Amino acid sequence: MVVAFAILAAWELVTAIGVMASRRPIYNALSLVANMLGLAVLFLLLNAQFLFAAQIIVYAGAVMVLFVFIIALLNPQMDITLSRPSMEWAYGLIFGVVFAGLILALVYNRDLTGIPGPFTPEVIDAFGNVQILGAVLYSRFLLPVEVTSVLLLVAAVGAVYLAARKIR
Amino acid sequence: MSGVPAYYFLWLSGVIFTVGAVGVLIRRNPLVIFMCIELMLNAVNLAFAAMGRYLNSLDGQVFAFLVITVAAAEVVVGIAIIVQVYRAGRNMDVDELDLMKS
Numbered sequence: 001m002v003v004a005f006a007i008l009a010a011w012e013l014v015t016a017i018g019v020m021a022s023r024r025p026i027y028n029a030l031s032l033v034a035n036m037l038g039l040a041v042l043f044l045l046l047n048a049q050f051l052f053a054a055q056i057i058v059y060a061g062a063v064m065v066l067f068v069f070i071i072a073l074l075n076p077q078m079d080i081t082l083s084r085p086s087m088e089w090a091y092g093l094i095f096g097v098v099f100a101g102l103i104l105a106l107v108y109n110r111d112l113t114g115i116p117g118p119f120t121p122e123v124i125d126a127f128g129n130v131q132i133l134g135a136v137l138y139s140r141f142l143l144p145v146e147v148t149s150v151l152l153l154v155a156a157v158g159a160v161y162l163a164a165r166k167i168r
Numbered sequence: 169m170s171g172v173p174a175y176y177f178l179w180l181s182g183v184i185f186t187v188g189a190v191g192v193l194i195r196r197n198p199l200v201i202f203m204c205i206e207l208m209l210n211a212v213n214l215a216f217a218a219m220g221r222y223l224n225s226l227d228g229q230v231f232a233f234l235v236i237t238v239a240a241a242e243v244v245v246g247i248a249i250i251v252q253v254y255r256a257g258r259n260m261d262v263d264e265l266d267l268m269k270s
Contacts, residue, residue, distance in 0.1 A: 001171040009180050016184050019207055020191035025199050032203050035184075039210050045172070046221040048229050051213075051236075058236050063206070063243050070247055071199065074254050092194035096186050103182035112174055117225030124226075136226045137233070144230075148237045155241035162248035 004045060011038045029067045036060045047121060049129045177218030185211035196261050198250050202243065209239045 015038060018031030040055040124132055137145055184207060191204030213232040220228020250260075258265060 005172045005176060009176070012180060012184060013187075016187040016207055019200075019203055020187050020195075025197060028200050028203050032206060035207065036210065039214060042177075042214060043217055046177070046217045048217045048221070048232075051217055051229055051232055054233060054236055055213075058240055059206070059210070063240055066243060066247060067199070067203065070251065074199075074251070074260075088194045092190045095193060096190040099189060100183055100186040103186065104179055107175060107178045107182065112178075112219075112222070114219070114223045116223050117227070119226050120224045133226060133229060133233075137230060141230050141234075144234055148234055151241050152237065155244050159244045159248040162245070162252055165252070 001045070005042075008038055008042050008045070012042070025071045026068070029064060029071055032067070033060055033064045036064065047124065047129070050133050174218055174222040178215055181211045181215040181218070184208075184214070196263060198246075198253070198260060198262055198265075201262065202246050202250075206239060206243070209235055 012035060015031045015035035019028050019035060022028045022031060036055060036059045040052045040060065043049075043051040043055060119132065127135075188204045188207035188211060191207065192201050195201050195204065213235050216228040216232040216235070218228070220226060220232075253265065254260065
């Protein structure tokens with residue numbers, strides 16, 4: 001398990017840096033696809049089978065197809081950040097080191113505490129991950145699910161409105 | 169238990185989040201900035217799922233699911249705006265898109 005995690009972590013880091021630092025947008029998009037697929041396998045490692053499927057279908061499928069399609073349609077030129085000398089990289093690097101150091105130190109210094117819930121792996125195995133997640137989603141989290149559906153409707157209407165409008 | 173401590177997942181999540189944040193800061197192409205935002209959302213999803221797993225709770229998975237939904241909605245609207253900016257003949261550079269500043 002630890003070996004699998006180490007391989008996946010290295011994969012995630014490499015592809016994440018590819019998303020951040022590749023020059024051509026299509027390479028950024030492909031790195032992000034690889035990153036999301038690796039993350040889906042990490043979800044599988046965490047016994048989150050439904051998230052694994054949702055991650056692949058929604059992110060690696062729908063969202064990334066949208067990105068790649070837009071890149072092919074608009075054909076944006078190379079990012080000028082990397083081609084001209086600037087201090088942005090240095091500032092970004094300093095910020096990143098400080099930020100990552102803060103997060104890692106915080107996680108390292110604080111004990112992870114919390115009240116364990118009732119859903120041990122045995123309970124989840126008895127019902128099935130998708131079944132028990134659906135039961136929780138539509139009982140305890142009914143209101144957030146409904147609000148999310150309204151959000152999706154608003155996003156769809158807004159996207160159609162934006163795409164149909166003529167802006168100068 | 170899968171044998172991997174929860175710390176490892178949180179560390180990985182923090183590092184991926186940082187890479188995404190740095191990308192948002194240093195890139196200029198709005199599409200790439202969007203991809204880096206997706207990276208940050210993914211990192212948060214990983215932390216949610218890991219903590220849910222180690223606390224024997226399903227809340228983490230539910231939250232990660234909601235985050236995925238919100239990210240999909242956000243991408244749709246953001247890409248519609250980017251396409252409009254492109255159709256208006258502007259350069260794909262966030263430094264030049266300062267129409268709302270004045």
